[in-house]
Amino acid sequence: MLVNKYFCGMQLLDGKQASEKLKEELKHKTQVLQSKNLRPPHLAAILTGHNGASETYVASKIKNCSEIGFQSSLIRFDETISEEELLDKIEELNQQETIDGILVQLPLPKHIAEAKIINTIAAEKDVDGFHPVNIGKLVQGEPTFISATPYGIILMLQHYNIETKGKHAVIIGRSNIVGRPISILLSSNKPYGNATVTLCHSNTHNLKELSLQADILIAALGKPGFVTADMVKEDAVVIDVGITRVEDATAKKGFRIKGDVNFDEVAPKTSFITPVPGGVGLMTIAALLTNTMNAYLMRNNFTEDIFK
Numbered sequence: 001m002l003v004n005k006y007f008c009g010m011q012l013l014d015g016k017q018a019s020e021k022l023k024e025e026l027k028h029k030t031q032v033l034q035s036k037n038l039r040p041p042h043l044a045a046i047l048t049g050h051n052g053a054s055e056t057y058v059a060s061k062i063k064n065c066s067e068i069g070f071q072s073s074l075i076r077f078d079e080t081i082s083e084e085e086l087l088d089k090i091e092e093l094n095q096q097e098t099i100d101g102i103l104v105q106l107p108l109p110k111h112i113a114e115a116k117i118i119n120t121i122a123a124e125k126d127v128d129g130f131h132p133v134n135i136g137k138l139v140q141g142e143p144t145f146i147s148a149t150p151y152g153i154i155l156m157l158q159h160y161n162i163e164t165k166g167k168h169a170v171i172i173g174r175s176n177i178v179g180r181p182i183s184i185l186l187s188s189n190k191p192y193g194n195a196t197v198t199l200c201h202s203n204t205h206n207l208k209e210l211s212l213q214a215d216i217l218i219a220a221l222g223k224p225g226f227v228t229a230d231m232v233k234e235d236a237v238v239i240d241v242g243i244t245r246v247e248d249a250t251a252k253k254g255f256r257i258k259g260d261v262n263f264d265e266v267a268p269k270t271s272f273i274t275p276v277p278g279g280v281g282l283m284t285i286a287a288l289l290t291n292t293m294n295a296y297l298m299r300n301n302f303t304e305d306i307f308k
């Protein structure tokens, strides 16, 4: 593994460093609120069942809230919970004045309709940015909650001041929570937008031909090591969104986290690349916390002036 920060001109996009800076800013803002005797932002997370990855993600979200002084509530249900019970809980949280953000960790048990659950979360508390109203606003370029992974990618580009205007961004993967929203953001007429975007998916015939044209290549398909050196243009910016658990008996937990990019062979060709772990994953938490602070400000009719 190439651990040097700089290798053949390549720079690592360090999610730890970038996310810590954002978290420090949020922590400072929360301290200002406290100094004014105002309550902190409050995130409610619902976890159903015992999916190992979901348990880890939600635990990390809760831990990060406490690190920066946010209040959080973890609401756990067994995987046998009925759709109705879950909907009732969401309605209750929607009504609760002191809860600013609600997230329901996905995936849900099979008998529960994901869309119905997402549509029930009040749009102004939907810090995951999954509600159709928030997706609509995103498409229209209006201020909204941008879901954590695409927002995390934009925050990473911003932290390293990576120009996207006029660049060709090729995205592999068209999921509703990563590929599609990042395609909208990168093509929008906004800072860290204005790119020409190609959105590739499982039916794309000439994937390698397209990926070789990418100034910015985003791999978000969930196939470990899928992107190989022969698919990447010299000096490209490579963003790896993959976080697949791959069995490994030599690892302490019995698995390793693998990205969608074959890092060792791709890294030397790039100008910037995200590692996995330690890249986009950490930024997603910072993005969620930023959304929660924004939900708090909006719901209380505060502006950034409150921090002065």
Ligand code: GUN
Binding pocket: 103, 104, 105, 106, 107, 128, 148, 149, 177
């Ligand atoms: N499952 C995987 N990613 C996410 C996410 O960003 N939010 C929620 N709620 N569930 C997820």
